[in-house]
Amino acid sequence: MVVLEDLVVRRGRFELGPVDAHLGTGVTALLGANGAGKSTLMGAVVGVLAPSRGRVGLEQSGSPGRAPGYLPQDFDAPRRVRVIDYLRFAAWCRSTRRAPITDAEIGAALRAVGLQDRAGWRFGALSGGMRRRVGVAHALIGSPDVVVLDEPTVGLDPVQRTDLRELIGALGRDRAVLVSTHLAEDVAAVAERVMILAEGAVVFQGSVAELAERAGAATVSSEAVERGFLAVVRDRVPA
Numbered sequence: 137m138v139v140l141e142d143l144v145v146r147r148g149r150f151e152l153g154p155v156d157a158h159l160g161t162g163v164t165a166l167l168g169a170n171g172a173g174k175s176t177l178m179g180a181v182v183g184v185l186a187p188s189r190g191r192v193g194l195e196q197s198g199s200p201g202r203a204p205g206y207l208p209q210d211f212d213a214p215r216r217v218r219v220i221d222y223l224r225f226a227a228w229c230r231s232t233r234r235a236p237i238t239d240a241e242i243g244a245a246l247r248a249v250g251l252q253d254r255a256g257w258r259f260g261a262l263s264g265g266m267r268r269r270v271g272v273a274h275a276l277i278g279s280p281d282v283v284v285l286d287e288p289t290v291g292l293d294p295v296q297r298t299d300l301r302e303l304i305g306a307l308g309r310d311r312a313v314l315v316s317t318h319l320a321e322d323v324a325a326v327a328e329r330v331m332i333l334a335e336g337a338v339v340f341q342g343s344v345a346e347l348a349e350r351a352g353a354a355t356v357s358s359e360a361v362e363r364g365f366l367a368v369v370r371d372r373v374p375a
């Protein structure tokens with residue numbers, strides 16, 4: 137559903153890529169140290185950063201032309217705006233004449249993140265975790281075939297983290313989901329595939345089981361993912 141071909145993105149002195157990848161149905165976790173290029177790659181996938189070389193191809197089945205759903209790392213909204221009005225505005229921006237996004241779809245997105253009873257609240261009155269969940273709802277409205285979530289579990293309490301993981305897993309059943317995280321538990325719980333970046337380069341692409349194997353683990357667990365990640369990154373950058 138997302139095809140990355142020879143993709144290179146420059147931001148100041150930083151260069152990401154070249155990246156070649158095919159992100160099909162399912163959850164792909166994007167891992168890497170701070171500054172490795174995860175947000176840069178996600179920005180290029182959703183079209184907010186222009187490639188300096190190569191291409192991002194989106195192959196969507198449903199409403200043609202609907203942009204990928206995107207939770208940016210620094211998602212924010214005006215404090216005084218009510219949640220429902222913010223999402224209605226976002227829905228209007230994402231609607232096309234042939235595929236308008238209805239209030240029912242906005243309600244479904246709010247229910248998906250457990251915020252249906254906060255629809256009338258002002259954004260500034262929500263807790264940090266709830267604001268993050270509004271950002272996830274914002275990424276879901278209109279049921280895009282491609283959903284890109286930049287560190288969606290940051291700031292969530294353990295219950296909300298678990299619920300959000302379940303939601304991400306469910307989304308991955310019929311769409312391409314790209315999710316960045318620093319939490320090995322997120323990867324072990326929901327991802328099928330993993331891509332690891334180090335200093336702008338792709339240093340691993342494969343299944344979660346293959347990553348666990350890098351740590352010599354026969355089964356997938358948070359610990360195996362963490363050790364696999366460290367093995368991959370340390371292989372590349374010797375201490």
Ligand SMILES: Nc1ncnc2c1ncn2[C@@H]1O[C@H](COP(=O)(O)OP(=O)(O)OP(=O)(O)O)[C@@H](O)[C@H]1O
Nearest residue numbers: 147148149150168169170171172173174175176177
């Ligand atoms: N607006 C910008 N202008 C210039 N360079 C930038 C800009 N934004 C990010 N960078 C640089 O791009 C590189 C990659 O940043 P990016 O945000 O993609 O990393 P990341 O893997 O998402 O990191 P983190 O885990 O800290 O969120 C960093 O070296 C950063 O300094």
